[in-house]
Amino acid sequence: MPHPIDPPNEAYKEIRSLQRGIELLRCMNQAPGGISTTSELSRMSHIPRPSVKRILETLRLCGLVRPTDRDGQYCLTFEVRSLSEGFIEEEWIARVAAPLLRAYVKPLMWPCDLATLESEFMVIRESTHRFSMLSQHHSMIGTRLPVLDTAVGRAYLAACSEEQLENILSLLRLRKDEIGERARERKEIDRLLRSTRAAGYSINRGEWSDEPDFSAIGLAVKSAGQLIAAINMVYPNASVDTRAIEEKYLPVLKELAQRIGRDSEPWFAHPPEYAPLSTRSASPA
Numbered sequence: 001m002p003h004p005i006d007p008p009n010e011a012y013k014e015i016r017s018l019q020r021g022i023e024l025l026r027c028m029n030q031a032p033g034g035i036s037t038t039s040e041l042s043r044m045s046h047i048p049r050p051s052v053k054r055i056l057e058t059l060r061l062c063g064l065v066r067p068t069d070r071d072g073q074y075c076l077t078f079e080v081r082s083l084s085e086g087f088i089e090e091e092w093i094a095r096v097a098a099p100l101l102r103a104y105v106k107p108l109m110w111p112c113d114l115a116t117l118e119s120e121f122m123v124i125r126e127s128t129h130r131f132s133m134l135s136q137h138h139s140m141i142g143t144r145l146p147v148l149d150t151a152v153g154r155a156y157l158a159a160c161s162e163e164q165l166e167n168i169l170s171l172l173r174l175r176k177d178e179i180g181e182r183a184r185e186r187k188e189i190d191r192l193l194r195s196t197r198a199a200g201y202s203i204n205r206g207e208w209s210d211e212p213d214f215s216a217i218g219l220a221v222k223s224a225g226q227l228i229a230a231i232n233m234v235y236p237n238a239s240v241d242t243r244a245i246e247e248k249y250l251p252v253l254k255e256l257a258q259r260i261g262r263d264s265e266p267w268f269a270h271p272p273e274y275a276p277l278s279t280r281s282a283s284p285a
Contacts, residue, residue, distance in 0.1 A: 020047055021055050025064065025080065034076035035068065063171075078160075078167040079119075092267040097229070097260050098126045104256045108249055110235045111135040114221070114260070115145060115152045120171040120179075122146075122153045122230065129234075136214075136236065146208065147172070148182050148189065151218030152230040154202035158193045159220035159227050165193075201250065206237050213237055217245060219253055223261040224269035231257055 027044040028034050038056065042049040056074050059065045063079045097114050104112070111132035115122040121144040129135040147153030147168065157165060172183030183189070196202045202218040215237050221229040233253050235245060 017055065020045070020051065021059060023047065024052065024055055024059070025076075028065065028074070028076050034080075035073060036075075037070075037073045039072065041074075063167075078164040079171075092228075092264045093125050096263045096267075100256060100260050100263065101126055101128050101231075102131060104128075104252065105131045107252050108233055108256070109134055110233050110240075110245075110249065111137070112231055112233050112253070112256070113140060113152065114229055114231045115156075116229045117147075117156060117168070118144075120147065120168060120175075122150065122156060125229070134235075137234070146179055148179070148192075149204065149208040151202045151204040151216035151232045153218075154192065154196050154204065155218035155220045155232075156227065156230040157189075158196040158202065159222065159230075164227070201254075203242065205242065215240075215242060215245075217250060217253060219257040221257050221261050221264075223264040223267070226268050228261070228264060228268060231260070 023045045024041055024047070027041050028036050030044075031040070036044075038049050038052045041047070041056075042052045045052070047055070056065055060067070060074070064077060065074045065080070066077050067073065068075050093114070101112055101114060105128050108128075109132065111127065111129040111134065113124045113129070114126045115124045117123075124140050124143045124145065127140040129137045129140045145153055147157055157168065160168065169183050169186070169189070173180055175183070200219075204216045204218070206212045206215055213236055214234055216232040216234045218230055218232040220227060221231060231253065233245070233249060
């Protein structure tokens with residue numbers, strides 16, 4: 001069913017190339033696995049094949065698509081999710097994650113955060129630091145957390161597919177700082193992720209340089225088969241033994257992650273279907 005489009009504002013001329021780029025992203029989203037050839041995309045979008053090729057190369061430079069091993073074939077990258085996450089997350093976080101995190105303040109006692117991936121960082125979208133009597137932090141929402149040094153980041157990376165993981169690491173490797181250097185140590189990253197997968201959760205024992213006095217346990221959150229977020233529980237190194245945390249609180253934290261994932265399914269089980277912006281033949285760009 002075609003989605004409604006507001007009538008054009010005559011004061012502004014439409015940007016035809018932008019319209020076509022969005023159309024191609026929609027077509028690729030409908031293709032199996034997000035993979036399609038330039039010929040198939042031309043047929044689906046009614047955009048001439050030379051223009052399709054030029055637009056795809058622009059999208060490639062933006063990190064949203066990449067060529068496959070097959071000549072003339074492109075696939076969506078993990079980064080394309082960032083185009084829609086903001087809208088979806090605001091609703092499911094407010095209606096599902098936030099109430100559940102608040103409900104678990106008493107059984108978990110220690111403060112928890114829920115974070116989602118934005119580019120190469122995990123960003124805290126909801127937190128119980130303001131509710132937990134044991135919290136020593138404030139104003140955590142919006143904080144950017146490095147994926148390799150924090151519990152939520154490691155939990156998220158360990159739950160990624162190989163393609164998703166490589167896309168994230170590729171972005172990190174472009175950095176000229178310590179984060180970029182770490183991202184280039186693939187053997188160490190693989191060792192860290194193997195141990196995280198084997199345990200079923202991640203541990204940060206004061207390894208984040210910004211918070212050396214605090215540790216955290218992290219778990220990935222999945223909904224309808226999709227990786228959507230990660231949660232953690234934060235505690236001071238000197239006050240709590242990690243083994244005691246694992247024995248007493250980890251089962252509760254796992255239950256929380258599972259409930260967030262299950263109750264979020266209405267937002268992730270049925271992705272929207274898009275109709276073409278136009279079914280008329282288009283002239284070359």
